[in-house]
Amino acid sequence: MPHARHRSSLPGTLLLACASLCFTAVHAQTPTIALPASAATSNAAPALDARAPSPPTIPASQAGTLALDQQVRWLSRAARSGLLASMPDAELVTLFESLDPLTLPHYLRQGPNGYASYEFTLVRRERIRGVWPNRPDHMLVRLTRDPLRIYAKWLPDGAHAGQELIYDDSKRPDQIYGHLGGVLGVVPMWASLHGPLARAQSNHSVRDLGVEYITRQFLAEGQKFADAGVTRPSRIEVKTIEGERVVAFTYETPIGQPEFYAKKEILGLDLHRPYFRSAESFDNDGNIFESIVFQEIVPKTFDDLTFDPHNPDYRF
Structure with a gap:
């Protein structure tokens, strides 16, 4: 039941930077679906939620015997309480092997799958024109969902260091603004969101960026x-x-x-x-x-x- 995405590596024109950002999007033929209303509204930190519940009372060894909806609730509570993170590797594998195959997608579907406004760092590579990059991109991204606004910077220890990009759906929904960085590359320019430059490094749209x-x-x-x-x-x-x-x-x-x-x-x-x-x-x-x-x-x-x-x- 996987997701989808596609490609990276840099020629030398500006919005190749933009294309490098466009990584977590799908193949053009892959269908899209609406996320649950809660999918990007949480303001709790991923692992340090002050409102975290207590662990489930049913032990992990018995979670697989529960009905599907009970398994989903058990998994959600185990994650938010910190129980999953505390479990040894072998116990985690045994747990997920015991669950109904629909438990994971139901757990993911109920969300939240991200945040309304968040910052993240990521490491990414894509094969472009048959070439796998020797060095991955290391990026810092700041993002809001309503309206969709994105700032991205390529960090010094990764490929294409110094590049920056901004996208603001509320101002120019069909344009990306960016520069390549470096001594000679800080010449910002606008480019089409779906134009050839924006697709030079990736088949993805910057609009699909995020977890x-x-x-x-x-x-x-x-x-x-x-x-x-x-x-x-x-x-x-x-x-x-x-x-x-x-x-x-x-x-x-x-x-x-x-x-x-x-x-x-x-x-x-x-x-x-x-x-x-x-x-x-x-x-x-x-x-x-x-x-x-x-x-x-x-x-x-x-x-x-x-x-x-x-x-x-x-x-x-």
């Missing part, structure tokens, strides 16, 4: 996987990726591309909140063509200056 999108695509592809006879992940394991501990679910389709976004997807579930922190996509030959890991995810409130190119902290 919500991976979850949305996972849910959208769910019925296709069920129709293909894939109702359970082929593998469940616990991984630490870029310092983040996740439960990783591997889904592999019998058909592969182009009917599905990827032949194989590995999705890393956050242990505190109902969203995926990591995603890897593989083509029909088993080659990885996309990887993304969300690192720090922090709910924050931003003022208008955050999405203004005249912000003195920016280099537009």
Whole structure:
């Protein structure tokens, strides 16, 4: 039941920077669905919610015996209380193997899958024109959902360091503003949201940026996987990726591309909140063509200056 996304690496013209930002979007043919109303409204920190409930009274070893709706409630409480994060790797694997295959998508669907306003860092790579980049992008992103506004900066320890990008749906919904960074690259310009420059590094739209999108695509592809006879992940394991501990679910389709976004997807579930922190996509030959890991995810409130190119902290 995976999500979808696609491609990265930089030629040398401005809004290639913009394209580099457009990473968590879906293949053009992948259907989209509306997220629940609560999907981006939480203001609680991912792992430090002062209102966190007590752990569920039913032990993890018995969670798989519950009815589906009870399993979903159990999983939500176990995550928010910190129980999942405290469990050893082997117990986490046993737990998720015991749950109904519909528990995970129902848990994700009830949300919240993200935040109304938040800041995050991420590490990402995409295969562009057959080339897998030697160095990943490391990015800082500030985002609000209503209206959709985005500021992104490529950090010094990653590829394309110094690039910046701003998108504001309330002002120019079809335009992106950005620059390449570096000594000669700080020449900001506007470019079309869906134009050739914005697609030079990715098949994705900047509008799909954020943790919500991976979850949305996972849910959208769910019925296709069920129709293909894939109702359970082929593998469940616990991984630490870029310092983040996740439960990783591997889904592999019998058909592969182009009917599905990827032949194989590995999705890393956050242990505190109902969203995926990591995603890897593989083509029909088993080659990885996309990887993304969300690192720090922090709910924050931003003022208008955050999405203004005249912000003195920016280099537009």
